[in-house]
Amino acid sequence: MALEIKQSLRLSQQLVITPQLQQAIKLLQLSRMELQNLVQHELLENPILEETPDEEAKEKEEEEVSVTEPTALLHDPPDKAQEVGTKDGELKEPTNFDWENYLGTYNSSEMGSSGGDSGRDSNDEPPPHENLAPTGATIQDHLLWQLHMSDFSPREIEIAEEIIGNVDEEGYFKTDLEEVARTCAAPVPEIEQVLELLQEFDPPGVCARDLKECLKIQIQPFVQKDRMLLETIVDHHLEDLERKNYQNILKSLKIDSERLKELAHLISTLEPKPARPFGEERPQYITPDVFVEKIGEDYIVFLNDDGMPKLQVSNFYRNALLQKEMPAQAKEYIQDKLRSALWLIRSIHQRQRTLYRVTSSIVKFQRDFLEKGISHLKPMVLRDIAEEIQMHESTISRVTTNKYVQTPRGLFELKFFFNARVPDGNPDGLTPEGVKEQIRSLIASENPQKPLSDQGITALLNKNSIQIARRTVAKYREVLGIQPASRRRQML
Numbered sequence: 001m002a003l004e005i006k007q008s009l010r011l012s013q014q015l016v017i018t019p020q021l022q023q024a025i026k027l028l029q030l031s032r033m034e035l036q037n038l039v040q041h042e043l044l045e046n047p048i049l050e051e052t053p054d055e056e057a058k059e060k061e062e063e064e065v066s067v068t069e070p071t072a073l074l075h076d077p078p079d080k081a082q083e084v085g086t087k088d089g090e091l092k093e094p095t096n097f098d099w100e101n102y103l104g105t106y107n108s109s110e111m112g113s114s115g116g117d118s119g120r121d122s123n124d125e126p127p128p129h130e131n132l133a134p135t136g137a138t139i140q141d142h143l144l145w146q147l148h149m150s151d152f153s154p155r156e157i158e159i160a161e162e163i164i165g166n167v168d169e170e171g172y173f174k175t176d177l178e179e180v181a182r183t184c185a186a187p188v189p190e191i192e193q194v195l196e197l198l199q200e201f202d203p204p205g206v207c208a209r210d211l212k213e214c215l216k217i218q219i220q221p222f223v224q225k226d227r228m229l230l231e232t233i234v235d236h237h238l239e240d241l242e243r244k245n246y247q248n249i250l251k252s253l254k255i256d257s258e259r260l261k262e263l264a265h266l267i268s269t270l271e272p273k274p275a276r277p278f279g280e281e282r283p284q285y286i287t288p289d290v291f292v293e294k295i296g297e298d299y300i301v302f303l304n305d306d307g308m309p310k311l312q313v314s315n316f317y318r319n320a321l322l323q324k325e326m327p328a329q330a331k332e333y334i335q336d337k338l339r340s341a342l343w344l345i346r347s348i349h350q351r352q353r354t355l356y357r358v359t360s361s362i363v364k365f366q367r368d369f370l371e372k373g374i375s376h377l378k379p380m381v382l383r384d385i386a387e388e389i390q391m392h393e394s395t396i397s398r399v400t401t402n403k404y405v406q407t408p409r410g411l412f413e414l415k416f417f418f419n420a421r422v423p424d425g426n427p428d429g430l431t432p433e434g435v436k437e438q439i440r441s442l443i444a445s446e447n448p449q450k451p452l453s454d455q456g457i458t459a460l461l462n463k464n465s466i467q468i469a470r471r472t473v474a475k476y477r478e479v480l481g482i483q484p485a486s487r488r489r490q491m492l
Contacts, residue, residue: 024347028354028395031402032289032304035348039309042344048317048337049344052310139171139206139275140164146201159184159194163207171206171275172214205274212238218270229253229263241267244489288406290359292370299370301360303352311345313338351399354391358399361388362417369417370409375437379421379430422466435461435468436476443482448490456485 030038043049143164152160162184166175173195181188198207199217208214212234219230232253233241240248241264250260291302317334320326365384368376382393400414419431439457446452452460454477458470477484 020343020347023343024350025398027347027351029398029401030351032287032308032404034402035351036308039311039344039348043309043311046337046341046344048314048334048341049311050314052312137278139167139169139278142203142278143167143198143201143206147198152197155186156194156197159186159191160198163191163195163198167207167275169275170273171203171208171278173207173209203271203274203277205271208274211272214272214274215267215270222266226263226266229255230266233263233267243486286404286411288404288411289355290403290405292359292363292405292407294370294408299363299367301356301363303356305352311341311348313341354395354399355403357389357391358385358396359405359414361385362405362414364388366417370407373409373437375434377417377419377431377433380418381420382418422468430466432476435466436480438464438466439473439476440480440482443477443488446488448488451485451488453485 027035027038043051144161147157147160147164159180162180163173163175166173166180168174177188177191177195181191184191195207199205201207204218205214208217215234216231219227219234222230233249237249237252240246246257246260250257253260255263287304287307289304291304292299293302294300317338321331321334362380362385363370365380365388366378368378382396385391385396386393400418403414405412405414416433419433422430422432422435438461442452442457442460454470454474457477458468458473461468461473474484482488
């Protein structure tokens with residue numbers, strides 16, 4: 001078979017995503033903090049971009065600009081604007097654009113006509129950074145501080161520091177005494193003696209080797225008649241107490257139920273994790289991207305632009321382009337940066353506009369939730385919003401990722417409002433969140449002496465035409481942080 005070279009003509013179509021469109025898509029899915037970081041990065045990298053000055057400086061600047069100077073509008077009219085994710089096209093770069101005379105700004109006032117935050121009180125600001133809680137001291141820091149404030153010998157301090165270094169995040173000493181003895185070249189009885197001294201430190205129960213020892217250390221200050229019974233319960237009946245098997249404890253201790261109830265209450269006041277107050281994770285504060293407020297009978301959507309830099313193109317470089325003696329290479333560089341600045345400003349504006357439209361549509365679908373609570377949360381999928389605002393489902397998914405909305409019902413991630421339908425007799429449908437709320441209500445109204453089992457809850461839900469399996473009830477109960485019936489049972 002002979003090989004030969006031939007020429008052929010082939011016509012094909014393929015989808016090409018321009019860098020500008022990629023940037024617009026990327027901005028849609030960024031969280032508020034990520035967007036702020038990206039804008040700050042662009043301000044450092046692109047000399048054409050700068051933050052909008054305050055209102056007084058801006059008014060003065062506008063007075064200096066000749067009104068006859070041709071300028072380009074940043075945004076298309078609403079009826080002609082192209083959106084990322086629309087079914088009829090994609091964001092395209094304008095042709096024959098007058099770059100030399102371009103001056104555009106991005107600020108929150110432009111969103112006023114679209115329902116932006118221009119009507120929101122400018123004094124509503126997120127909490128200042130200095131009010132955020134700092135990271136606390138660890139349990140090791142707390143123990144070392146007490147150690148060096150105590151009357152320990154240098155040898156005891158050396159051993160104690162080794163022991164403290166092996167205390168875990170819950171406050172327990174988990175290393176073998178023999179290992180510490182080898183490290184410190186000391187006999188085991190000496191190590192154990194120092195460990196007992198450390199167990200007297202604050203918080204009570206620290207440096208214990210297991211749960212029973214931790215609880216018994218905390219029991220020591222109690223009066224003797226209580227201490228003996230409590231130590232017996234801790235040594236032999238912790239499992240019975242956990243499973244609410246009170247009859248076995250009453251039979252073993254030969255006490256009445258009132259006395260057992262008193263002892264159980266004392267044990268419940270003990271701390272099984274002594275180091276809980278130390279080394280807690282720093283709280284993560286969420287700043288909402290959107291606010292929903294009820295004004296009169298309507299729910300109004302406001303975009304949160306607080307803390308977001310307002311961008312504009314530098315007048316210095318705009319005027320530099322008007323100079324005819326500018327070198328061609330410098331002019332090309334400025335034009336390239338102008339193009340990049342334009343697309344960033346357009347993309348941010350479009351992100352805000354899309355976020356507003358999506359949130360407004362969600363509010364329209366979930367008005368009953370805002371009025372009556374979580375039990376009236378309607379089933380809703382991405383397609384419902386996509387068809388409402390004529391965008392693609394992938395765009396809705398991106399714009400609702402890592403975005404939060406502050407509503408009269410609390411702070412929610414936008415993804416929270418998208419739930420599948422649970423089969424029931426309600427024509428409007430019921431969401432998993434609604435089922436969880438019903439489970440919480442049933443457990444809240446149950447008889448404490450005879451709590452509802454998962455099967456009992458399933459039967460009650462099925463009686464109300466909610467078809468759900470027992471394992472699903474168990475899963476929802478665990479998500480709600482509710483213990484099983486055997487651990488919810490209370491004494492008579």
